[in-house]
Amino acid sequence: MDASTQTNAAHLLDWYDRSARALPWRSPPGSPPPDPYRVWLSEVMLQQTTVAAVGPYFAKFTGRWPTVEALAAADEGEVMAAWAGLGYYARARNLIACAKAVAARGGQFPQTEADLRELPGLGAYTAAAVAAIAFGQRAVVVDANVERVVARLFAIDEPLPGARKAIRVRTEEITPDRRAGDFAQAMMDLGATVCTVRSPRCLLCPLSHACAGRATGAERFPVKPPKAAKPQRRGRAFWIGQGGAVWLVRRGGTGMLAGMRALPDDGWSARGDGASEPPLPDAAWEGGGTVRHGFTHFDLDLQLMLYSGGDWVSFPAEAGEWWPLDQLEQAGLPTLFAKAAALALAQKEQVGEYLVR
Numbered sequence: 001m002d003a004s005t006q007t008n009a010a011h012l013l014d015w016y017d018r019s020a021r022a023l024p025w026r027s028p029p030g031s032p033p034p035d036p037y038r039v040w041l042s043e044v045m046l047q048q049t050t051v052a053a054v055g056p057y058f059a060k061f062t063g064r065w066p067t068v069e070a071l072a073a074a075d076e077g078e079v080m081a082a083w084a085g086l087g088y089y090a091r092a093r094n095l096i097a098c099a100k101a102v103a104a105r106g107g108q109f110p111q112t113e114a115d116l117r118e119l120p121g122l123g124a125y126t127a128a129a130v131a132a133i134a135f136g137q138r139a140v141v142v143d144a145n146v147e148r149v150v151a152r153l154f155a156i157d158e159p160l161p162g163a164r165k166a167i168r169v170r171t172e173e174i175t176p177d178r179r180a181g182d183f184a185q186a187m188m189d190l191g192a193t194v195c196t197v198r199s200p201r202c203l204l205c206p207l208s209h210a211c212a213g214r215a216t217g218a219e220r221f222p223v224k225p226p227k228a229a230k231p232q233r234r235g236r237a238f239w240i241g242q243g244g245a246v247w248l249v250r251r252g253g254t255g256m257l258a259g260m261r262a263l264p265d266d267g268w269s270a271r272g273d274g275a276s277e278p279p280l281p282d283a284a285w286e287g288g289g290t291v292r293h294g295f296t297h298f299d300l301d302l303q304l305m306l307y308s309g310g311d312w313v314s315f316p317a318e319a320g321e322w323w324p325l326d327q328l329e330q331a332g333l334p335t336l337f338a339k340a341a342a343l344a345l346a347q348k349e350q351v352g353e354y355l356v357r
């Protein structure tokens with residue numbers, strides 16, 4: 001690292017010492033590193049999710065499962081239910097697999113980036129972040145905030161995602177040997193609080209003297225690729241209520257929202273195939289409105305079908321369970337199905353016992 005890079009790192013760390021965000025999974029600047037379990041858990045939760053949204057989930061998980069061994073021994077259904085609402089449910093399944101692997105090592109996380117990568121579901125970013133923040137290893141940590149700061153600092157003109165290679169090389173150049181964890185968190189904080197997506201506060205920035213992007217209009221970095229339209233998918237979900245309860249199923253082990261508790265549906269998928277018949281083919285169904293939900297790669301219009309057939313229905317016990325309506329919040333429904341349930345319940349309020357026999 002040359003002298004100017006060292007000076008820039010020193011400026012940034014000085015700023016971090018004064019301005020670090022106080023977050024429940026962190027240690028204050030310059031103090032011993034935080035518990036690797038808390039670092040790892042927070043980094044998994046923070047992928048594609050804001051700090052504000054993660055806060056209550058982090059408190060819930062660490063309150064209920066304070067160690068990686070406790071999480072490894074937890075009932076998987078309970079972990080998935082506790083995760084409900086955070087989205088990207090593959091993360092929760094990977095979380096369980098990784099916790100079990102660490103528990104099998106006596107509860108000790110490996111300390112190097114390469115060894116962390118060997119854990120199930122632990123990708124390049126999370127391995128670098130845990131190595132740097134929990135173990136003080138020099139690692140190149142590039143999240144969305146860091147990506148933005150570096151693209152602006154070096155005025156990287158290439159659009160994403162191609163620019164990621166240059167951003168990584170530049171981040172590697174400016175990462176110091178000492179206080180690598182604080183440096184990574186300082187870059188994250190700078191992106192979150194100063195070098196923001198809109199209206200970056202360059203006058204307050206500790207790196208403004210070295211920033212190439214500032215002079216040419218910082219907001220245009222990182223350069224975005226042309227936007228591709230998301231495909232629109234359609235599906236149906238089925239609300240079957242009786243006796244103050246609703247019929248819920250556990251989704252299969254693969255595919256969207258795998259392993260989550262849900263309303264029965266017609267097998268909609270990201271590819272747009274898989275539509276099947278309602279679970280009660282002879283029953284009467286009425287349209288109950290449509291829920292719109294955006295996934296990363298497609299938008300879904302989920303039509304809600306309300307069972308209004310006259311017969312008391314029964315299902316094989318292994319297919320699902322009758323879930324009490326007054327405890328629906330504890331079912332851990334993912335957001336899509338929570339929205340559908342809210343729509344059904346709003347109509348139930350309008351039409352009295354129409355849905356519940």
Ligand code: SF4
Nearest residue numbers: 195202205208211218
């Ligand atoms: S000077 Fe402005 S654009 Fe450059 S890194 Fe700082 S806040 Fe971002």
